[in-house]
Each structure stands twice: as C-alpha cells, then as structure tokens.
Amino acid sequence: MKRTEMSVPYGRSRILIVDDEAEILVALTDLLEDEFDILSSTDPVEALSFLQKSPDIAVIVSDQRMPNMTGDVLLSKAREFSDARGILLTGYADLAAVVAALNQGRIQFYAHKPWESDSLRAMVREVAAHHRLERALMTERVLLHGAMESVPMNVVFSEADGTVLRHNFDVDAPVNARGDIEEDTLFDEALRPEISAMREEAKERDEVMRLVPETTPAGVRWHEISRQTLPWPRNASGVPYPSAQRWQLSLDRDVTERLAMEERLRQDDKMHALGTLAGGIAHDFNNLLTAMLGSLELLQDMTPASDPMVTKLFDNALDSARRGTVLTRRLLEFGRPKPVALKPVDLVELIWSMRDLIVQSLSRPSDLRGETGRCTLDLDAVPRDLPVAPVLSDSGQLEMALLNLCINARDAMPKGGTISIRLASETNAAGAPCVILTVEDQGCGMPPEVVRRIFEPFFTTKGLGSGTGLGLSTIYGFLQRSGGDIRVESVPDRGTSMIVTLPVCAPEREDGAVPDRAETQPSRPLRILLADDEPGVRLVTAQFLTQDGHHVVSVPDGADVISYLEKGDPVDLVVLDLLMPGMGGRECGLIVAARYPDLPVLYVSGYADPQNLPAQAFVLGKPFTPQELREAICTTMRKRG
Template structure:
C-alpha cells in the first residue's frame, strides 16, 4: 500500500517563543503549523484538532515535561511524537522510546535537514496508519453489514477472516478450517470450488441446501486475491494465493424469478388456449347437442344403446370441463369478490370433503383411510373475512384436499388450519393451510407443480390443471399460494388470502330464480358453424320457437333491414365477415329494443353493449333456456 499524499498538521510545543519561531520557519513550507508555549494549551489543541499528525515537543518545560505531554496526548490522540532534548535528558528520552510514546528524538540545537526529514517521515507514517485504520474499519464494516457470508482463506482452506454466525472450533494448530463453517450439504461443493479457483482464478455455483426451514439456495462466488507476494511485489502463483468466497442466499430471488416464469407460461398458455378454444368448443357444442337430440329421439328400450349414449355424453362433458379450465388461464371469467367467512365456509364443506376423501380402493383394502382434522379451525374461531370468490375458493380447497388424499396411499390425517399473518409485502392476510402426511415431493417437483398439465399422478388420474387453476385464481384475487414439502415428510399447501377491508357489495340477483319467459318466440340465429347452427336450431325448435338461421352478422342486418320482425337475436361472437361484436353494436344503435343473446366458445365480453349476456359454448338445452330468459328479462 503506497503512502497517501497530503499536507499534514504539526503541533509545536516549547516554552521558548524563539524556538517556536525557528521551528515554524523550518517546517511551514511543507506542513500546517500549530504552536504553543504551554503544554496544557497544547493538549486542548489536540482535543479540538483530531487531524494533528505530529507533535514536536521540547522535553524540559515548566509545569509538564515533554515525555509526560506525549503520554497524556496518546490517551485521546493518534498523533506521533518527536522529542527535542538536551543531553542531560537522555534517560527520559530512552524511557519514552521504550514505552512507545515517541518515534524519534532530536538534540538541541538540531540539524535543520535532519529534523525536517524526521518530521516528514513521522507525518508519512501517521498518514499511512490513518489509511490502514480506514481500510480496517471499512473491511470490518463491510463484513458486518454485507447481506451475505464472506470468508477469506489461505489456499489450503485455513480461514483468515469471516463474518458467518456459526460456532467454529479451531483445529489442533489453533486454526479454523473453512469446512467447519459449513453444513454437510455445502462442504463438498466448497472444497470443489476451492480447487477450481486454484486453477482458474474464480468459480461460481448455485447450490441447494436442505435445512430445517426448507430448501435454501446459495449463490457462491469464489476468487483468488493477489496475495501473498514475493520480495519483488509479484503475487504468488494462482494455486498458492489467498481466496475470498461470497455466499448469498438467493432463495427468495429464485422464487420470484420462478413466479415470473410461471406467469409467462400462464400467459402463453392462455394465448394458445384462446386461439383453439373457439373451434374446439364449436365441435363440442355440435357433438353434445347432437347426442342429446339423438338420445331424445331414440327409444330407451335398448339398454346398450342408452349406455353408449351416456358414455359419449359423459366424454364430451369432460372435454367441456377441460376446455373451460384451460380458458381460465387466458381470459379468466370475472370473479365475484365478496367477504367470505372462512370458518363458516370450511365447516359447511365438512361433509363434502369427508365424502371426497373416501376411495373405493379403501374398501378393497388397496389404500388406507384418510381422515379430516379440523381441530385447528374450531367453530368459535374468530378471524376476519377474506375478500374472495366463494365458489372458486371452495373448489380450490376441495382440490387441495383431494390432492392430499392422493398423496397418502397408506392413509393418514389431512389437517386444515386457519391463521392470520402479515406477509413480507406488509399485507394483512389469512393463511388457509392443507397439510397431509403423504409421500412429500422433492424440490424439482415442487418447482413445477403449478405448470399447466404437469402432474405426479398416473396416466388418466389427473389433467395437471388443478393446481394451475388454483394458482391463477389466487393471483387474480390478490392472493398467493405457498408450498412446503419434503420427501417422506408430507406436504403443506398454504393459500394466502387478502383480508376484506370494505363492506360487502350487494348480492347479484339470480336471474334463474325468476320464472322463464313463456310463449312462442321468433328467433334470428346467427352462427358460422353449420353443426352448431343445426343443434341450436333444434334446441329452440323443440321448445316451440320459430327459428331463422343465418351464417354471419351481415345476414342478420339484411333480415332486419328487409322489415322482418324478431323477438330475439342469438348471435355468435366470432364469425368470419361481420362478427358478433360488430353486428351487436349495429343492432344496439339501430334496434335498441331488440334483445340479443351472445354465444361464444371463447367468452370475452369486452367491447360489448351494456348488459350484454354471453352464453358459453358448449351449452345444454336448459342452459340455453335460462340464457334466453335472462336476456329477455334484462330488456324489461
């Protein structure tokens, strides 16, 4: 380390003013000078000016000798001392030197060049000491405050300095070995990085460690230092140099990055789903509708035919459920966010959950029985309501319970608990946890469980969309979900739900609770898919309505402009040419009293007229009747 440059401040002390004038003349070109004829005044100068680097003091002075002055000065100042003395004071000078109170002494009268060089050297030494102290303070401050574990070692792993909060025991030589600072999971990686650093000068690794608190991730960066050096100042060869290691806990950062990647996957899947959902739902609408119509037309005398119809209908309905779940990633349906009493909701689902935990394989002895434990949710538990969609929240809880059941082939207890907690972002939340005693999951599985179509269940036992749906629902409702799992020790899934801060909105009126509008209607039906158009036409005709079917929105406008009168327009949203949105806006402007029921395989009500009703495909005859009734009642 080179000596810092700078103009040092010197304190001159002598009871003879002439001596002070001579010393000032000698030194003032290189140094800032303070002087005093009184040792007590000189001590006050030192207290007021902590930047004084050198004290040049006479030994023989009234009230206080020079060596005593320098001794008192050392109690509160780091200034270095030079003593001016006659031969008769040599014993006192030797004693002061031995006690470390002075660095040099000079005889009176002094040799000017020699004294100037002496002061120059002591001032440089003081500046160097100050610089070293600053370096030491900065190093200690950095080690104490930096949010990571820092370790300095020799090439063989002997620890020089570290800031880790661990109890390390010295070896037989009294040294601390680096391996003793780390747990078993990291020692092998640290040793390998030490050897790699000897060869390449640096090493970086991302290492996982399984702790009592769960899986933690360490980003470890290791590099050599340009020390020790030989007599010529050249650093030793790389394998012999000291090393420095930074160990930063990046668990939270990786979790955030994983969440962002998960959101990107959800968005990409939603875009893909939206592109295919319309056509897929059109196919399902035609299939389901045709099957239901055929079933009504076919006598029930043949049980085999009836069973085949039911099998085909059930398969088509499963395709409907799968498609609707898939659509929730891209354009999720609006949620009815209202205050939800969690204790009431959980106990109201008790019988349903218990029934869902029962498996036919339990009765056959192939799997163990699963029991539900609600002891952590007593009926008199008081927790504030959460703001959520009660229907979707109930489905999420049921889904987690079923997943817990499937993880316990040998049976066990599924525990549900409710707690109130403050999340790291400062929000006040309710934690709804479902904990099982199952097989648990390794970290690589935990990282993927929210990916769409990822499942740990056997072929045909799950779609891989359950947890993805829960994740999407919680994200949209201001919540989150946390997973704690270890192989062989079970899994705890915790839904983080925001506490309701506002009064509940008024309950939406259930349109289906009113009687459906009766009577024969003249209906204009527009759909570009012939199969869907045929099925919808038949549904309406069976109810006694008169139906006129067309293939796009332009034909709808043409029929109305020709003077035809209709009681209702059933309009598909996505059609080539003039689609349902464009056609609906024209109808709202030219025929504002004409009711319009929108139908879509990819329900997106944006840019639709106010109070528009959208019926999702595929639909049943009853759902179509309900939608017609709701649409007509809105026009009252």
C-alpha cells in the same frame, strides 16, 4: 470481479508547532508552510486544546524544554485522544528525555536545535506520510469491519490452506495446534466437502461459485457459495509483489427464499404460456362441443324413448361431450381465469356440508371387490364449534379445490388409509390474519424433484390415462387470484400434506337487500338476429331458439348483421359470436350500440378475452344448454328494459 486497490488519501497535512519562543514558531512556519497547513502555539495547554478541536492534525512538532509542560509530557497527553505523530526538538542536554520518549513510543523522530532545514523538512514529510498511511489503514479496517458485520451472508477470509484470518460467524469454532481456526469447522458438516473442493479450485481460478443444498430439520436450505483469490497489491510498475501465499475470500449467502420466488415466477410463466396456447385452440374446440352437445340434445328430444339402448347411447354421448366441456374449461382458466366471486366463507360449515360428498368420492369401484384398501375421512380436528374466522374466497371454487385435494389424497393411498382435514388460525408473512386448511394423507409421498413440479400444468404422477395434470394447476391459479396460497410438504413412504392459506375477511355489512331472480323464459316470442361463423353452431343455436318460439335469422359474419339491420327489418335481439373472420363480434357490437342504442346484444364465445369485450357486455360461454341460453336472453333483455 473487479478488484479495487486500497486508496491512500494524499494532500496537505495539518501540522501543529509548539514552542515557547515566538521566533522559533515563525522560523518553523516559514520552513514548512509551503507543503503543510500550519497551526502554532507558545502554550502547551493551548496546543492540547487545538488537538481536541482539530482531529485532522497529522504531526506535532514540539520543543522539549517549555515552562509548565515539557515536550515529552505534551506528546504523551496528546496520544490519549489524538493519533498525530510526534517530532521532538531538543538540545544536547535533553537526550535522556528524548531516549525515554522514544522507548515509550511517544515520538517517531527528534531533531537538534539548531536544525538543518532540508533534514527537518524531510523528517516532517515522512512522518506526515506515515500518518496518512495509518489513517488509510484504519479507514480500511473500519469499512471492512462494518461490511462484515452488516452484510447478510457469511464472510470468511482465509489463507490458501484454509487457516482463517477473519470471519463474521457467530459460532465457537475449534482451533488447531497452532491456535488457528480451520475454515471447515466454521461451516455445517454438509457443506464442508464443497468448501474444501472450492478452496482447491480457487487456487487455479480467480473465482468459483456453486449452489449447495443443506438438509435441516426445517427442510432444505440452499446456499450460494462464491470463492475468489485475493492477489497481493501491485507496485508502481504494475507488477504484483512476489508472494507464495494467496489469500482467499469465501461468501456464503442463504438463497432459499430467492430460489422459491424464482420458482414461483417460472411457474407463473408456464401458466401464462399455457393460457396463451389454450386460448388459441379453445374457441374452435368449444365450437365443436357446442355443435355436438346441441345436436345430441336436439336428437334426443326428437327420438322416441321406446328403445332403452338408444337412450343409453344418447346419455353416454352427452356425458362424454360434457366431460370434454369440463376439460376445456379447466384449460381456459389458465388463459382466461374464471372470475372469483369473493365473499365471506365459513370454512367449518363448508367442510361439514361436503362431508358426505367427500366420503362418497373416497370409495373406488374396485373397493367392492376387495382389490384396494378403504380410505376414511378424519374430521376430528374440525369440530362444528371450531372458532375460525370467515375467509374471503369463492365458495364454489373452494369446494372444488377441497374435493380435488381429497381425491388426490385417496389416489396416493391404494392400500387405504386416513385422510385428515385440519383448520388453524395463523398470520401470514405480511402479518395479516389467515386460516390454514391442511389436507393430509398417509400415502406414498413424493420426492423433492416431484414436489417442485407438482403445480405445473399437465404434470401428473398418475398412470397413463388416469389424470390430466390440471387439477392442482387449477387450484394453484384459483388461490393466486383470490389472495390465497398453497404449498406441499411430502416425505416418500410417509405421506403428503397439502397446506392451503386463505385470507381472513371482515364481516360484510348486511343491508337486507335481496336480488331479484331472473326469469327463465322471455315473456313473448322475439325476432332474433344470430351471427356465428360456424355452420354447426349456427344450426344448433337457431334450433334451440326456434323450439322456444322465437323467429331467427342466421348470418355468418358481423358485416351481414349490419347489412340486415340497415334494411330496416324489425329485430328484438342480436346474438353475436365474439370471434369471427372479417368483422368480429366486438366491432359489430360497437357499431350496433352506436347506431341502434336501444337494441340488446347478447355475446356468445368459446374464449372471451375480458380485454376484448365492450363495456357492460353479457357473454354466454360455449358450449351452452338450451336453459342457459334462455337465461342469458332474459338477462340481456331485462338489462335493456
């Protein structure tokens, strides 16, 4: 840390000369005006008025014998409102008054009349320098006091042995036998060992810094404590003045909120990095799933249902592929977060509508054999008539989040227990109204090091093969996108509380409009031009369309789409995969829109980057079912119609 020496303000000091004889004033002005700015007066009362109007006066040179007021009385009155230093001019007969004034501290020097010029000039020069130094010390004191009172940290100046010189703590600290405060008594007991160790370390090093935790009833608070030695000033030659004592400065800043913010930023960085990774592999993975699911569904339709085992194997394969689809979509939410449809949600109604589903989810297959304890759901804190304002959220994603939290709570209680759901109306840090949704279990709890990582993607406390580590990460991302938040309170062997904050919304204005429902099947067979670089996906998609009676032409590239359209063959709809080598779907779609503005285009993608889509584009995500494909075609055709 750069050290700054105390600066002393130099320059021309202002001098006030008071004498009832004008000739004396002229002589003293001639003597001193080369070095000082001069004010003068023959009237002591007027001189006091000058002092009140000019607080920068450094020295008062006053005659002792003056009508109406003597010099020592003038200097005494001046000290009531001015820090100017006094020099008394007197004759031999006034020595008694001079001695009295010196004893009372009203003057610093006196000079006889007639004076010796060099001696008086040196005297004034020294008193002015003394005044400048006092002003500098006062300025440093005021600045230090202001800094200590205003800085958002605990500041302690101490001697090397820990004796406190200054501090800004608002505490009653005990004193030692000498009446001094010992530094350790200022700090919380949990911090004292670190303070003592840092004090000894600072004797050998210029500066030390540590991050120290303090456990409080409200949780762990983090202190950033720095300590440095304060060397003595240097002389004119740049050599420090010798001293066996080196003072120390201790700064204690509460950085709990800052560390929490940094942790959130690191979490966001991890989520972004995972999203980039997931987006890179999702397209190929979804192409594989599309081909697998589509082929299985087509084979199932073509295979007679006479053999129950064949049906069971088809169902098993389809179910496994669909679970892979769910996992892929969870991964994609980090790189391409699912858009949230924010609408007013009645939390009380949502929770009670999910009651049966949650209760069923709390049962384990092994419960029937008595190998694990039974989990029960407690909704006593959420009565049907609970007055809670609607929140602004996505009801579908909020339902999945609540179900996920309840399942996690169940898994934390292998011996059984109660899962409690509570609602409360509060205000957030910004003063805005919000609703707090709490899911509380009586399970094994988590240590602080696990709590800090609980929202990291792929981090899980479950056994191998029992969890993906994506559930809480998905909830975290959904809440961040919808203006909410989530935090964890957990104590090992006592349980965990997952606390969700949701913003309250004003009721939406209802205009009575009812959206039209889309048809699920085009009114006539269509001539469809299909482009996808994956042969398996192209085959399955073409087969889906052919089964619905459409005429399909398949090509592997966007350039082939343009070439086919240039031949002039009639086409009712173009189905484009967004990511293809060569000419991709976006580039191809822009060309189609420019050359054939009335031709509808349906985009299909396993990973659609919103920034990579043409305006007003409709995108069908992979993998998709035949019904989802039909609905997407109807929506695309209706928008163009």
